[in-house]
Amino acid sequence: MNDRIDLHTHSTVSDGTYAPAELVRYAKEKGLRAIALTDHDSIDGIDEALAVGREVGVEVIPGVELSTDFSEGAMHLLGLFIDRTAPSFLQRLAVFQAARRERNPKIIKKLQEMGFKITEEEVTAAAGGGQAGRPHFARVLMEKGYVHSITEAFEKYIGDGGPAYVKKSQPSPEECIALIHEAKGVAVLAHPNTLRLPDDKLNGLFERLVNAGLDGIEVYYSTHTPEETVRYERLAAEWNLAKTGGSDFHGKHKPQIDLGVGKGTLRVPSSLLETLRRRKERRPP
Known part of the structure; x- marks a missing residue:
């Protein structure tokens, strides 16, 4: 076994x-x-x-x-x-999921202000019907040629403390x-x-x-x-x-x-x- x-x-x-x-x-x-x-x-x-x-x-x-x-x-x-x-x-769990959804438009806004042509619809599509999160933002950025990898997207833009990072409400x-x-x-x-x-x-x-x-x-x-x-x-x-x-x-x-x-x-x-x-x-x- x-x-x-x-x-x-x-x-x-x-x-x-x-x-x-x-x-x-x-x-x-x-x-x-x-x-x-x-x-x-x-x-x-x-x-x-x-x-x-x-x-x-x-x-x-x-x-x-x-x-x-x-x-x-x-x-x-x-x-x-x-x-x-x-x-x-x-x-x-429903409350936590709502917090994630509320954060996504804020990340989109920050990325757009930085000059990236990215939409919430594209991120939602990348999630394939699941819960959209930062890895899906990273995938869209990579597919559009803004970064070479998902890791780079996090390190440069959407990771904790990055210029497009948005903190969500979290429990203790x-x-x-x-x-x-x-x-x-x-x-x-x-x-x-x-x-x-x-x-x-x-x-x-x-x-x-x-x-x-x-x-x-x-x-x-x-x-x-x-x-x-x-x-x-x-x-x-x-x-x-x-x-x-x-x-x-x-x-x-x-x-x-x-x-x-x-x-x-x-x-x-x-x-x-x-x-x-x-x-x-x-x-x-």
């Missing part, structure tokens, strides 16, 4: 380029035992993914990725094993953890390398997050260095957090990252999944 899994993936429902069904079939092709579908602020692809997972023999873990208000860097939280029918959870980390728990999910700190915090500040942050109910940390990730992986393994042990791992696969939007293997060396063992299940089972109903 294949022992590899990937607990951080995206589909066309948010900013990936594989439809949920295509993503699951690709996971089967790659020999993965299980994947978590963790689209940004959306669970709309989960039913499709679950159906195909049953068909091809790949376990699909219902998930979501939430962005939090964190001034020092970028803090995202994954919700794994979520109940996608929880009313309060669905209501809050504590709010996100509580929301995930309301949906009976397991709350995991995603790609901690984007926190951009030195060691002397990490302990204070982890105390805050653990007190709020954080369940796990994404130790194994496509862009973690070996030193960072060791660092996060240590933090998981110190704070009694479950270890998780994932590629953060987006398809063509992140062409250097492949499903299940990241940049080629990522290996996430299925044993981590059982630890996460136990975390979920210990939570009060």
